[in-house]
Amino acid sequence: MQIDDMIEMINEQWTDIYYLLHYTNKDNLTHQAIRLLQYIEKNGEATIGDLAEHLAVSHNTASEHTKRLIKKGLVSKKRGSLDERKVFVVLTEEGRHILYRHTRLDKEKLKKVLVQMDPCDAELIRKAFAILSEGAKKCLR
C-alpha cells in the first residue's frame, strides 16, 4: 500500500471514529474557549501572552477570554513568583472535565467498542495509539 493511500484511509477512519465516538451532549463551550483550555491542558499552564500568541489574537482579547473562563470557574490564575507581572492560567478540575467532554472520545462508547472486540485487537489499538502519539511528539514537538 502506498503511503499516501494509507494516510488517506487513516484520516477517513480518524474522522469516522471521532464522529461516532465523541460526546454528543456537550455544555456550550465556544471554539476559542476550547482552544484556550486545550492549550493550557497540553502545556500545564500558560500566560496571557502565551495564549494570545497561540490563539493569534491580541493580548486584550486573550485577557478577556481568560476573564470569562475564570468567571465560569473553568480556569484560575496564579501570579508568577519569579516575575510578578506574569499571570499563569491553569485549568480547574471543572475546566478539565468540560474540556474532556469537548475533545475526547466518550468513555462509555469507547468502552463498548473495546469490550466487544477480540482482546488482542484491543491490545493492538492500545499499542498503536501509544506509538503514534509518541511518534508525533518526537517529530513535531
Added chain:
Amino acid sequence: MQIDDMIEMINEQWTDIYYLLHYTNKDNLTHQAIRLLQYIEKNGEATIGDLAEHLAVSHNTASEHTKRLIKKGLVSKKRGSLDERKVFVVLTEEGRHILYRHTRLDKEKLKKVLVQMDPCDAELIRKAFAILSEGAKKCLR
C-alpha cells in the same frame, strides 16, 4: 491493564495526536459550518430537516446556514426527484477540501511521523485504525 485505565490513556493520546498533527492554518469556518459539512460528508447528502435535527436547531437556522455555505461554494443543493419539496444538500469539492482541513490530520505531518517509524509500527497503526473504526461502526451506527 484495566480497561478504564486503557481508555484514559487512549483518550489522552487521541487528543495529543490531534493537537500535534492537525492543520494549523485553517480558513475561517464557523463551528456550526464544520458540524454541518461533516454531517453531510458522513451521510453523503442531507435535507434541511436532517441538518436541523442533527444540529438541534430550527429549520430556519439550518436553512440559513446552508444558504451561507452555498454562497461560499462549499455545498450545493439538488431537489429530490421522489419528493420535490425536499432539497438534498451535498458537498462541493471545495467544501470537502475545506472540511478536511478542519477535521483531519495534516497529511504532511502524519506522513512525516509515519515514514520515520519502523514499517511494522506503521502497519500496526494502519490496522488499529481500521479495526477501531470498524468496531465503532458496528456498535454505534
Added chain:
DNA sequence: TAAATATATCTTAATATACGATATAATCTT
C-alpha cells in the same frame, strides 16, 4: 528614574448563532 514588559479594563464594531413570523411550493388526505 525612565523605559519596557505583562496584564486588565473599557469601548466599539463585526460576526456568529438562533428563532418566530411569514411565505411559497409540493404532497397528502378527505
Added chain:
DNA sequence: AAGATTATATCGTATATTAAGATATATTTA
C-alpha cells in the same frame, strides 16, 4: 378539488462571541 400537512426559504430581531484600540496599573529592567 380543496384543505391540511410537509419542506424549505426569507425576513426581522435579538443575544452571544470575537476582536482590537485606547487607556491604566503594576512590575521589572536598563
